[in-house]
Amino acid sequence: MSQFRSADWFGKTGKMGFLYRSWMKNQGMPADLFDGRPVIGICNTWSELTPCNAHLRDLAESVKRGVFEAGGFPVEFPIMSLGETLLKPTAMLFRNLASMDAEESIRGNPIDGVVLLTGCDKTTPSTMMGAASVGLPTIVVPGGPMLNGKYRGTDIGSGTAVWKLTDDLKTGKITNDEYLAAESCMSRSAGHCMTMGTASTMACMVESLGMCLSQAAATPAVDSRKKVLAQLSGRRIVEMVKEGLTISKVLTRTAFENAIKVNAAIGGSTNFIIHLTAIAGRIGVDLCLDDFDRLGSKIPLLLNLMPSGKYLMEDFYYAGGMPVVLKELSKELDLDAITVTGKSHAENIKDEGICYNNDVIAGHDSPIIPEGGIAVLKGNLAINGAVIKPSAATPSLMQHTGRAVVFETIEDYHARVDEPELDIDETCVMVLKNVGPVGYPGMPEVGNMVLPKKLLDKGITDMVRISDGRMSGTAYGTVVLHVSPESAIGGNLALVENGDLIRLDVPARTIDLLVDEAELEKRRQLWKQPAYHTDRGYVSMYQRHVQQADKGADLDFLVGNSGSVVTRDSH
Structure with missing residues (x-):
């Protein structure tokens, strides 16, 4: 009798075993595939509507070869794919839905281990959140970046x-x-954004967490070595199942702390915070917003990639990739943390980590900037916190007090930002409300508001901008994001009026609305909560159950995990 979970399907005798095996055999599967070998699910986020992931069908075939070679039984299955480039109103709205799809597909099927094929921004965290909730052996194969534009x-x-x-x-x-x-x-090849945007950040997050094979994060999508990594990942997941190396044994508190520090060193996206927090919530690791500042804000920036630098992911790979970053950060990281290889980071990179271009990857003692991590801001404008990416901001604006120019919605912004009569100059602070998790809904990447045309015509390239939304990891500027509580639920951002003074002090980690509490209370009494976007379907459920940005914007009833046990047969 097999010791594997899938035996509860394919190892049964009588009617139930007949049903489970017989219908699978209509695909031409021989009987010996059901002899008790590990069944490996290949969770594929392929979709032609997700351009970053459109090559994953081919990658799945490489994974299957590896699974077969190691004596496993590969079964590929689709889940909802999330493409940031096309999906309206924002892919972030559906990250939690895709995580539910992944979770129930993994739990409800005869799977002993799972390979996650990921690429575009939300496909990585959503599949990892779903897999974490089930708890099986799991390995990620990042789809890889495009070639340089x-x-x-x-x-x-x-x-x-x-x-x-x-x-x-x-x-x-x-x-x-x-x-x-x-x-x-x-965009001249298959793959995701080749800047250090959110997709690349997520791939690097996966490698720093120990959830993929070494070098998998930066290998370009169209490099033949990407297929080799996929095939080797197929072999490895079979071994993980036999070893009982589950996702919870890899995703420890230490792994999350390593990931935070690596994200700082690579100039990773601010979206990293929301996604890592949500994954931690599923696996049961207590991660709070302050951890990102405490652990990451003093880490030196080592990677010279857009938007914080001048190179791209292809260059990062040729320079040595993530093993170089891990080795350079060896004094900061716990490289004894276990990874999906069954070995530690230190063992994985023992024969790697040689830098071939110091202009792309700087040394720890000669960094691009001394402190590259994301800063967490608090104050009466963001009681639960907000974030800013100093490496992508203008140094002279890191301490700034300016007059608020308020846009109540994204539609209000688009309608008025280029009006010649808009009362704004470069010293002002642009404020955008109602683009948070509840307010938009879904927290879109609109926080890096394009500056008014009349200021661009003057040669102005940056201003302080504040919102409860997100921005693309490919974007740049002095942009305060993820303000929590958001304006749509009555956070103080909702109370800001044109002409109010706002003080940003990144070194002091503060963001304050310079209006006295008595006046704010008057405004609070007059404020009315906007109506929910809809009373129908998933969006209605999302608005009523989504947590705030500082909690990872997961749905409140999905936090934690429910395991892999299925208690009822289907017939």
Whole structure:
């Protein structure tokens, strides 16, 4: 009798065993596949509507080869795919739904271990959240970044180039034809954003957590070595099942602390905080917003990648990839932490970690900037916290007091931002309300508001911007994000009015609305909560149960895990 979970399906005798095996055999599967070998689920987020993941069908075949080679039985299954580039109103709205899809698909099927095929921003955290809730042996195969964008003799980065080119178009520095030509130049191969945007950040998060094979994060999607890593991952998941190396044994408190420090060193996306917090909530590790500042804010920035630097993920891979970062941070990290290989980080990178380009990956003692981590801000404007990415901000704006120019909604912003009569100058603070988890709903990547055209025409390239939304990891600027509590549930951000003074002090970790409490209380009494977006379906459930940004924006009833036990047969 097999010791594996799948035996409760395929190892049964009588009617139930007949049913489970017989219907699988209509795919041409021989009887000996049901002889008690480990069944490996390949959770595929492939979709042509998720361009970053459109190559994952091919990658799945490499995983299957590895599973077969190791004596396993691979079964590929789809779940909801989330593409940040196309999905409206925002892919973040559906991250938790996709995690539920992953969780129930893994739990409800005869699977002993699972391989997660990921790529675009939300497909990594959503599948990891679902897998963490079940608790089986799990390994991630990141889909990999696109090749570097090439435009007129220069490298251009996905996302990062969009913001710059759009500003140039608005100010007449380039023509519309030139703007359109850059589209094909930026996205010229399969894979996700090749800047250190959220997709690349998530891949690096996976490797720093120990959830994938060494070098998997930075290997380009179209490099033949990506298929090799996928095949080796297929072999390894079979071994993990036999060893009983479950996801909870890898995702320890130490692993999360390592990931926070690595994210600081690579200039990772602010979205990292929301996703890592949500994963921690599922696996049962107590992670709070202050941990990200305490552990990460003093870590030196080592990686010279857009949007914080000038290179791209392809260059990072050629320079040595994540093993170099891990080795450079050896004094900061616990490299004895166990990984999916069954070995520690230290053992995994023993023969790696050689830097081949110090302009791409700087040394710990000669960093790009001394402190590269995300800073957590608190004050009466963000009682539960807000975040800013100093490495992507303007140093002169890190301590700034300015007059608020308020946009009540994203529609209000789009309607008025370029009006010539808008009362705004470069010393002002742009404030955007109602783009948080509940308010939008889904917390879109609109926090890096494009500056008013009249200021761009003056040559202004940055201003302080504040919202309860997110921004793309490919974006840049002095942008305060994730304000909690958000405006839609009555956080003090909802009370800001045009002309109020706001003081930002990143070194002091504060963000304050300079309005006395008596006046704020008057405004609070007059404030009315916006109506929910809909009373129908998942979005209605989301708005009523989503937690705030500082808690990871997971649904309150999904926090924790429910295990892999299925108590009833289906027939």
